[in-house]
Amino acid sequence: MPRSRKSQIALEATPYYHCTSRCVRRAFLCGRDEHSGNDYEHRRGWIEQRMQALANVYALDLCAYAVMSNHYHIVLHINAEKANAWTDTEVIQRWHALYAGNFLSHKYLAGKDLYDAQLMVVSELVTEWRERLMSISWFMRALNEDIARQANAEDVCTGRFWEGRFKSQALLDEAALATCLAYVDLNPIRAQMADAPEDSDYTSIKERIDTAQTEPDTAEPAQPKPLFPFVGYPRQDMPSGLPFRLQDYLELVDWTGRHIRSDKRGSIDQQTPPILERLNIDAEHWVYNTQHFESQFKGIVGTVLSIKAQCHRLGYQRTPGLAAATYLT
Known part of the structure; x- marks a missing residue:
């Protein structure tokens, strides 16, 4: 039985959420439909532009996104402090x-x-x-309704364009957040739509890489304005942003992408990015989780302790995801 949106999105638990929406049956978000011969690649631009436009209006920060052939991923940060100001x-x-x-x-x-x-x-x-204006449900509604109207007008049809309601996962801690960000950014590579992160069109990782390359000689790489910035590791007087260094994250995504493309088992080398050491994540578990994130975790994602604490807070009789959580760290 589906849980209420209130139980899935609770600011007191975490401000970070991974959301996905998928098209119905033969509906295409982008790419070429072999059945009709129509090319819908331009629709990827529609959704990327709409995401960024809505992020400028809502008190929701765009952390990561990837637009695929019949679905998209987005990681959002609820910025309650901004809304209240x-x-x-x-x-x-x-x-x-x-x-x-x-x-x-x-x-x-x-x-x-x-x-x-x-x-x-x-x-x-x-x-x-x-x-x-700080509600993920209203954000997703504004995003999906606009794209559905444009697609139906283009296809000269009516009816549903998206499958039911969007799916969401609460990211309870830094390990869950880092895993989900990489999972989203590496979606095109897993789907063999791109060979490298910098070639992954309509993704947040490509936008971050392209922006960083505009000022390659600076101590701190430039970051794209539409996206929630990386601000370094947690510390006192920390500015608002993702709790990682951009350089470390880009290195992590590149390293992970190489292993995802490899068909050989046991190909994890010893030169693992330091961010995994800081988060106490096993390298092999990391690569596995960034390939099976959605199937491994359902409504809430985190370490065993953070999942148990959240389930107790919400009054759950059962504690889902504990087996998968043991592989997160």
């Missing part, structure tokens, strides 16, 4: 960038005089919209 005017402006609002919100932005009762209604709307 918005003024009422900023909240309304952001909501109006996507939705019509109502006559009271438009009068408020225009600086018109409102009665106390009307101001109270506006305040309630702002509270509701602020919550929605």
Whole structure:
């Protein structure tokens, strides 16, 4: 039985979530349909642009993404601090960038005089919209509905474009986050759509590599503005961002991609990236998990201790994913 979205997405557990959406049956997100001969490659650009546009409106940071032939992956960070810092005017402006609002919100932005009762209604709307602008469900809805409308218009048809609701996984700790980021970024390589991360079109890893190469001689590589930045390892007064060094992560993805492409068992060399040592992750387990992340883990991902703590917090009678969690570290 599917669990409620509230039990799957809880900010008190973690701000990081991996989400996926898949097309129905023969619907294509991108690529060439051998049945009809149509080429839908341009739709990959639609979803990449929409993701980045929505990230500029919502209090959700885009950590990683990969657009595949009939589905896509996205890792999001809920930025509650950012949302709570918005003024009422900023909240309304952001909501109006996507939705019509109502006559009271438009009068408020225009600086018109409102009665106390009307101001109270506006305040309630702002509270509701602020919550929605940091909601992964509303983000995914805005993303999927827009792509479905464009695709149906292009195909001159109606009906569902996406399978049911999107799937989500809560990433409870750094090990789960790093594994999921690499899993998403290496999707095209596993699917044999690309030979190397820098050749993986419509992925966050390609965008990070392309941006880093614009200033190759700097101590800290440049990072793309649409993506949540890597800010180094956890420390005091740490800025908002992913808790890893970009250089270490790029090295990790490159190293992992080489082993995923290898058909030989036992090909793990001793020169493992230092990030795995810091996270206390076994190299062989790492490569396995970055190839089977979705099948190994369901709604929540983390170490044994973090999964047990979260299940206790949510009142689960059973603790799913413990066997898989033993392979995460």
